[in-house]
Amino acid sequence: MSLAAGLALIAFSLLGFWWLGRQSPAEPADADSPAHVGQPAPDFALRDLVGNSVRLSNLRGQVVLVNLWATWCPPCLAEMPDLSALYLAHKDAGFIILGVDDQERKETVSEFLKRTPLPYPVLLDHDSRVSRDYGVSFLPMSILIDRRGVLRAMFPGQSNREKLEAEIKLLLAEK
Numbered sequence: 001m002s003l004a005a006g007l008a009l010i011a012f013s014l015l016g017f018w019w020l021g022r023q024s025p026a027e028p029a030d031a032d033s034p035a036h037v038g039q040p041a042p043d044f045a046l047r048d049l050v051g052n053s054v055r056l057s058n059l060r061g062q063v064v065l066v067n068l069w070a071t072w073c074p075p076c077l078a079e080m081p082d083l084s085a086l087y088l089a090h091k092d093a094g095f096i097i098l099g100v101d102d103q104e105r106k107e108t109v110s111e112f113l114k115r116t117p118l119p120y121p122v123l124l125d126h127d128s129r130v131s132r133d134y135g136v137s138f139l140p141m142s143i144l145i146d147r148r149g150v151l152r153a154m155f156p157g158q159s160n161r162e163k164l165e166a167e168i169k170l171l172l173a174e175k
Helices: 002-021 074-093 106-115 129-134 161-173
Strands: 045-048 053-055 063-069 095-102 122-125 141-145 151-156
Touching: 045 122, 063 074, 063 129, 063 161, 074 095, 074 161, 095 129, 106 122, 122 129, 129 141, 141 161, 151 161
Parallel strands: 063 095, 095 122
Antiparallel strands: 045 053, 063 141, 141 151
């Protein structure tokens, strides 16, 4: 009897996951659905550590890597040297990285950057809006946006430098 109940529970769980995950291709995505590769990247404006506002849409014409991170995240910290090297190698070709700190206090991020300076802009996302808009549920996450403002790739977890650099070079070659 308990085996039958267990199998029924599993079957209903799978049915529930299928039901929640289905979306008809004919249904347009609503404004609250996360971004998808091939769609325009959701715009955002965030402040840096000195209070300057940076708007994603103002960076059209450049290849942008949005890197969501936090000071408490070991994989985030581990990928920073590679991201810094990629930025320095390609910044003159029209490449920029926006390091978006997720939900930490300005003071925490400032203290961290005194110990671990980064060559690219770091922005503060106090309410995790960028993570929500892009459907990010864990850190780090790197989001690659082409010169036209289209979301081209998402790299969850600690980035692979070779794979990321190959994608960046392809996008920089596009005019």
